Amino acid sequence: EDRKVPGNGATPGSEPVKTPPINAEKELRDLAGVEGARIHIIDVSEETSHNAAITRISSEEQKLIKGIHARFQVEVTNFSSSPRPEAEVAFSVNGEALEVKKIADICPHESKTVDFEVKGGFKEPGYHYVSASITGDQLRVDDTRHYSVEVFDSVRVLLINGDPGI
Numbered sequence: 001e002d003r004k005v006p007g008n009g010a011t012p013g014s015e016p017v018k019t020p021p022i023n024a025e026k027e028l029r030d031l032a033g034v035e036g037a038r039i040h041i042i043d044v045s046e047e048t049s050h051n052a053a054i055t056r057i058s059s060e061e062q063k064l065i066k067g068i069h070a071r072f073q074v075e076v077t078n079f080s081s082s083p084r085p086e087a088e089v090a091f092s093v094n095g096e097a098l099e100v101k102k103i104a105d106i107c108p109h110e111s112k113t114v115d116f117e118v119k120g121g122f123k124e125p126g127y128h129y130v131s132a133s134i135t136g137d138q139l140r141v142d143d144t145r146h147y148s149v150e151v152f153d154s155v156r157v158l159l160i161n162g163d164p165g166i
Contacts, residue, residue: 051078051079051142052137053079053134053142053145054133057072057130057145059071059149064152065152065155066125069121072091072117074113076103076113076114078109084106089103090132090134093129116132122149125153126150127148129149
């Protein structure tokens with residue numbers, strides 16, 4: 001594009017000097033010096049920027065047992081200065097969609113928790129992952145969270161009743 005740029009030889013009334021268009025994403029990648037670096041550019045020029053995030057996934061149980069119901073809590077936080085309208089929270093296990101629940105409006109800078117249950121529990125012992133995601137906003141990178149869990153085949157229990165000779 002033709003434009004007069006101070007400091008590149010252009011003076012008022014002179015011919016415009018051709019300057020190449022700026023590719024900000026390429027320039028940032030070059031500065032980072034990392035091959036394949038992902039650059040996220042967020043337009044912050046609006047007065048209000050909407051950002052909600054999945055900030056926590058936790059399990060009610062200390063140990064998860066194969067075949068036993070497992071309950072999880074998903075926390076959604078509104079980081080913007082305006083209310084977050086109703087959103088859908090999707091919950092999945094090992095990449096398989098399990099359930100979607102609606103979450104009511106979230107006030108600015110507040111959090112709400114949604115409960116999910118894996119009915120019948122996990123079918124196999126070992127490591128599994130659960131994920132929660134919300135409908136997108138301007139910062140998609142925090143709209144999904146993953147949580148790794150270990151599922152046990154069984155739990156060893158020793159019962160002592162206190163009576164001698166039993």
